[in-house]
Amino acid sequence: MTATYVTKDGSAYFPNEPKGPSVKTSTVPGPKGKATLEEISQVHDVGAVKFPVDYEKSIGNYVVDADENVLLDVYSQIATIPVGYNNPTLLEAAKSDEAATAMMNRPALGNYPPKNWARMVQEGAIDFAPKGQKYVYYQMSGSDANEVAYKLAMLYRFNNLPRANGTYTDEENASCMNNSAPGSPETAVLSFRHSFHGRLFGSLSTTRSKPIHKLGMPAFNWPQADFPALKYPLEKHTAENEAEENRCIRQVEQILSSHHCPIAACIVEPIQSEGGDNHASNEFFHKLQATLNKHNVLFIVDEVQTGMGATGAMWAHEHWNLPTPPDMVTFSKKFQAAGVYYHDEKLRPHAYQHFNTWMGDPLRAIQAKYIVKEIRDKDLLNNVKVVGDFLYTSLEKLAEKHPGKINNLRGKGKGTFIAWDCESPAARDTFVARMKMNGINVGGCGVAAIRLRPMLVFQQHHAEILLNKINELI
Amino acid sequence: MTATYVTKDGSAYFPNEPKGPSVKTSTVPGPKGKATLEEISQVHDVGAVKFPVDYEKSIGNYVVDADENVLLDVYSQIATIPVGYNNPTLLEAAKSDEAATAMMNRPALGNYPPKNWARMVQEGAIDFAPKGQKYVYYQMSGSDANEVAYKLAMLYRFNNLPRANGTYTDEENASCMNNSAPGSPETAVLSFRHSFHGRLFGSLSTTRSKPIHKLGMPAFNWPQADFPALKYPLEKHTAENEAEENRCIRQVEQILSSHHCPIAACIVEPIQSEGGDNHASNEFFHKLQATLNKHNVLFIVDEVQTGMGATGAMWAHEHWNLPTPPDMVTFSKKFQAAGVYYHDEKLRPHAYQHFNTWMGDPLRAIQAKYIVKEIRDKDLLNNVKVVGDFLYTSLEKLAEKHPGKINNLRGKGKGTFIAWDCESPAARDTFVARMKMNGINVGGCGVAAIRLRPMLVFQQHHAEILLNKINELI
Numbered sequence: 001m002t003a004t005y006v007t008k009d010g011s012a013y014f015p016n017e018p019k020g021p022s023v024k025t026s027t028v029p030g031p032k033g034k035a036t037l038e039e040i041s042q043v044h045d046v047g048a049v050k051f052p053v054d055y056e057k058s059i060g061n062y063v064v065d066a067d068e069n070v071l072l073d074v075y076s077q078i079a080t081i082p083v084g085y086n087n088p089t090l091l092e093a094a095k096s097d098e099a100a101t102a103m104m105n106r107p108a109l110g111n112y113p114p115k116n117w118a119r120m121v122q123e124g125a126i127d128f129a130p131k132g133q134k135y136v137y138y139q140m141s142g143s144d145a146n147e148v149a150y151k152l153a154m155l156y157r158f159n160n161l162p163r164a165n166g167t168y169t170d171e172e173n174a175s176c177m178n179n180s181a182p183g184s185p186e187t188a189v190l191s192f193r194h195s196f197h198g199r200l201f202g203s204l205s206t207t208r209s210k211p212i213h214k215l216g217m218p219a220f221n222w223p224q225a226d227f228p229a230l231k232y233p234l235e236k237h238t239a240e241n242e243a244e245e246n247r248c249i250r251q252v253e254q255i256l257s258s259h260h261c262p263i264a265a266c267i268v269e270p271i272q273s274e275g276g277d278n279h280a281s282n283e284f285f286h287k288l289q290a291t292l293n294k295h296n297v298l299f300i301v302d303e304v305q306t307g308m309g310a311t312g313a314m315w316a317h318e319h320w321n322l323p324t325p326p327d328m329v330t331f332s333k334k335f336q337a338a339g340v341y342y343h344d345e346k347l348r349p350h351a352y353q354h355f356n357t358w359m360g361d362p363l364r365a366i367q368a369k370y371i372v373k374e375i376r377d378k379d380l381l382n383n384v385k386v387v388g389d390f391l392y393t394s395l396e397k398l399a400e401k402h403p404g405k406i407n408n409l410r411g412k413g414k415g416t417f418i419a420w421d422c423e424s425p426a427a428r429d430t431f432v433a434r435m436k437m438n439g440i441n442v443g444g445c446g447v448a449a450i451r452l453r454p455m456l457v458f459q460q461h462h463a464e465i466l467l468n469k470i471n472e473l474i
Numbered sequence: 475m476t477a478t479y480v481t482k483d484g485s486a487y488f489p490n491e492p493k494g495p496s497v498k499t500s501t502v503p504g505p506k507g508k509a510t511l512e513e514i515s516q517v518h519d520v521g522a523v524k525f526p527v528d529y530e531k532s533i534g535n536y537v538v539d540a541d542e543n544v545l546l547d548v549y550s551q552i553a554t555i556p557v558g559y560n561n562p563t564l565l566e567a568a569k570s571d572e573a574a575t576a577m578m579n580r581p582a583l584g585n586y587p588p589k590n591w592a593r594m595v596q597e598g599a600i601d602f603a604p605k606g607q608k609y610v611y612y613q614m615s616g617s618d619a620n621e622v623a624y625k626l627a628m629l630y631r632f633n634n635l636p637r638a639n640g641t642y643t644d645e646e647n648a649s650c651m652n653n654s655a656p657g658s659p660e661t662a663v664l665s666f667r668h669s670f671h672g673r674l675f676g677s678l679s680t681t682r683s684k685p686i687h688k689l690g691m692p693a694f695n696w697p698q699a700d701f702p703a704l705k706y707p708l709e710k711h712t713a714e715n716e717a718e719e720n721r722c723i724r725q726v727e728q729i730l731s732s733h734h735c736p737i738a739a740c741i742v743e744p745i746q747s748e749g750g751d752n753h754a755s756n757e758f759f760h761k762l763q764a765t766l767n768k769h770n771v772l773f774i775v776d777e778v779q780t781g782m783g784a785t786g787a788m789w790a791h792e793h794w795n796l797p798t799p800p801d802m803v804t805f806s807k808k809f810q811a812a813g814v815y816y817h818d819e820k821l822r823p824h825a826y827q828h829f830n831t832w833m834g835d836p837l838r839a840i841q842a843k844y845i846v847k848e849i850r851d852k853d854l855l856n857n858v859k860v861v862g863d864f865l866y867t868s869l870e871k872l873a874e875k876h877p878g879k880i881n882n883l884r885g886k887g888k889g890t891f892i893a894w895d896c897e898s899p900a901a902r903d904t905f906v907a908r909m910k911m912n913g914i915n916v917g918g919c920g921v922a923a924i925r926l927r928p929m930l931v932f933q934q935h936h937a938e939i940l941l942n943k944i945n946e947l948i
Contacts, residue, residue, distance in 0.1 A: 053588060137519065173685040215646060
């Protein structure tokens with residue numbers, strides 16, 4: 001790997017990419033961006049806008065704002081842009097007959113799938129499924145996908161309850177129409193403290209990130225377990241961290257044995273992202289799976305943010321080498337399509353038990369196929385690994401050089417999925433703001449963390465620009 | 475309006491549309507369709523598939539299946555195809571630079587909107603908003619859109635609770651992280667018996683269609699009121715129907731006065747679709763709005779199925795002529811984009827209280843703009859009205875000719891949004907199956923109803939084919 005990464009066929013990746021960031025205005029957004037926001041607010045909420053973007057001009061790893069400021073983007077639309085702005089392979093795919101037909105003749109997939117749907121699902125999801133996963137249900141977003149996983153787990157449990165004549169009882173049929181048991185039984189999903197799984201009513205009941213996400217919303221009485229709070233550097237806290245992980249597993253065990261209602265599933269992120277980039281060891285996830293198996297609770301891995309190559313593996317949980325695949329894996333973001341992988345046909349409920357009008361979007365399945373083609377053609381998983389190792393090692397050096405500024409550095413061996421804690425929430429916010437004014441778009445998470453979420457086309461020369469700015473501004 | 479409808483510029487609408495349906499196989503799906511389903515089932519659930527479709531060959535009002543059977547489609551992918559399969563205007567739009575850029579550079583809209591987002595929202599939603607609506611939040615599907623409407627209503631209520639120092643209390647901040655009150659307070663949404671508002675956990679708690687949609691799912695303890703069960707023909711049951719509607723309004727009043735927790739909003743479909751195509755009078759909705767106003771409960775109109783022209787008005791609730799606009803109107807299906815209209819800026823919560831990664835999809839907003847352009851250019855609202863009146867009047871005659879077969883005909887003056895009850899659920903299912911084998915794809919709903927959901931490009935000559943087949947097969 002050299003500083004000027006070239007593609008397999010010898011051409012440079014984005015030949016027209018800027019050489020570096022440039023910020024011309026004294027604020028970001030500048031005057032044009034601010035005027036744009038004023039216009040937008042006449043028709044749409046702008047309360048959370050960072051800056052408006054010129055998507056025509058953005059290219060590769062660089063996002064261009066309404067004032068023509070050029071920023072190196074290591075946040076990537078909340079970790080969703082997979083292979084660069086205006087990636088030529090994808091733009092060509094977008095103008096294909098295949099895409100146009102899919103876009104303008106959007107089917108009710110559950111009733112009337114396209115005749116080539118088997119191939120579309122195969123090429124758009126199964127060809128790069130996590131090891132051991134065989135089937136998919138598409139959905140519209142990560143939040144939707146998680147809710148479908150919960151529903152499949154609940155239906156699996158409910159449909160297998162012993163019933164005298166094998167069919168639902170009159171009482172079940174009648175009571176569910178009043179939102180009451182036994183037809184609508186209290187059934188829970190276990191999640192972890194600091195997790196983020198979406199903000200629909202069911203997914204929000206498993207999300208435990210921060211109050212602003214949850215205030216005012218009714219929620220199901222579902223349990224949460226502590227997620228390990230590891231100490232860094234890991235190699236200096238081996239025994240303590242193992243004890244901490246065992247404590248969390250015991251808590252899971254205790255909840256599964258004592259919760260007031262049945263628990264159908266447990267959901268976990270391989271790396272808790274929104275909640276602060278919290279990692280756990282491979283052994284933790286092995287123990288978690290074993291504990292869930294023991295209690296017949298389904299294991300859902302939420303790969304919405306970690307999936308599609310960001311950790312140097314196509315799926316982050318593949319780093320764990322589990323003895324058997326998780327029951328379900330959910331995806332979205334870089335995948336562009338969203339949904340649930342599963343491998344046991346028994347999770348398919350009766351007809352119409354999981355059903356909605358669109359059941360996903362073939363257009364986004366087509367897009368996913370081209371994203372993965374690009375990942376393979378350009379050897380991007382390897383790129384992420386190599387650049388990630390360089391970035392991590394360099395950040396370790398910067399942490400030594402600036403004591404107390406880059407704390408709890410994490411993500412070693414996890415590609416570019418790297419984070420650290422600033423000395424305080426205020427210091428983090430100031431750092432993010434200063435980086436932006438100096439041409440680097442970076443994201444925060446958790447209490448005081450910086451999370452790096454570059455695209456898969458982030459190369460060593462981009463990393464060097466980023467590292468120089470961190471060194472300068474930390 | 476003549477039998478061969480032509481466009482404003484004098485050209486025929488879909489010059490290559492088939493002259494009529496043709497079914498060549500002895501089953502639908504035929505041998506090729508069945509082989510296709512076998513393939514699909516290797517990667518995807520096929521439990522609810524009716525038949526696989528050749529979307530390249532489908533055109534205008536005709537859907538072509540995998541066996542090249544050609545069916546007149548008056549179900550339109552569960553009422554979602556707006557202006558015909560492979561509509562040339564839309565196909566051209568799909569291949570535009572604008573669409574390709576939007577597709578392949580999908581933004582996190584809440585943080586980084588496109589610099590032309592004001593115009594995209596204006597042209598993609600506000601230009602054809604229901605009267606009085608000023609703002610929009612996009613979402614991904616009708617179910618998502620309804621949940622966002624519930625959240626906005628709940629946040630509006632919660633944020634306006636009296637608090638000593640104007641900010642959330644420590645107890646609120648702490649308790650919401652445990653899914654408990656007061657931070658996660660019990661708060662309800664009132665819906666109507668037989669309604670359908672989606673199948674995510676919150677929307678499903680308001681859906682009251684049938685057990686198969688609800689069995690096994692935990693649900694919030696939210697109330698439901700009776701929706702009027704009108705008797706037909708309406709003109710012969712004026713007094714009874716008025717009494718029935720007043721009874722339902724009294725029930726709403728009683729629930730609002732006595733429910734065990736606050737009710738933030740009430741949601742209603744202008745015509746209950748999935749639940750059986752149940753109508754109510756304009757006066758009913760006037761009374762409902764007045765009752766909700768009296769109790770400070772927000773009024774949400776779910777136009778997911780009724781919106782975008784299907785009743786001959788752009789929005790079905792515009793038929794009501796309410797004194798003031800509803801607080802929120804939700805949309806999806808024919809719109810292709812989904813979301814929530816609102817008109818009071820006070821419904822915008824604090825930054826990040828309503829937020830998710832994508833916050834909709836600009837690509838689908840662009841598509842909506844072209845759909846509405848087509849509706850206007852081709853005068854399709856007028857088409858729907860004229861063809862709808864012809865269809866309704868002709869069905870009245872068929873009902874007289876076949877006593878007991880076409881019962882409770884409904885949808886007069888509501889464009890092609892027409893339905894009737896068969897003599898039994900079994901008779902309905904047999905009729906749908908026979909129609910399919912004779913080249914008409916028609917949908918059922920409720921207990922024993924047939925619902926017609928043709929596209930907006932359904933013309934008199936298509937209606938004549940449909941009527942002849944009904945006459946022959948009823």
